[in-house]
Amino acid sequence: MTVVAVIAAVMLTGAALITTYRILAGPSTLDRVVGIDSLMALASAGLAVWAAYSDDTTVIPAIVALSLVGFLGSAAVTRFRVRDER
Template sequence: MDPAIYNSLLSIAAAMFVISFLLTTWRIVKGPNSMDRLVGMDGFVAMFQCAVAVYICWTLDTTVTNAMLVVALLGFISTVSVTRFRKRDN
């Protein structure tokens, strides 16, 4: 693949991630209840994993794959634990 096309596609993906990070951060801050905030945080973790994957594709540096795995495991464990011990909002 032509490097110019490859870089432009990855920069479009990175720009879309920036927009989605901003929207998700707004949902976390402005969420009317704790479940909305939890879904926002779960989406934030998933988008962060995808953003790290785009970084890996862009730089061809695979040293951060272990960090991506740790983020995935921590995101899963935190979501499960928060939903398990969540109290109902009034």
């Protein structure tokens, strides 16, 4: 189980670095929103890997809350961005 957790952590870290580059270099607001939403999903996945590795289920509400905040934030920014373009 330790090897699988380490491989998952390395892959999530690599994906987070690539996503951080997309957030910083994104030419538009919507590119940055997609990057931040992806980073929130990666954080949720990281917490899920930690919960599986440590057999600790107390982080599951944090995973749900982080996913909800990421979705609502992306939906709000997209809604206001579309309204500004009209």
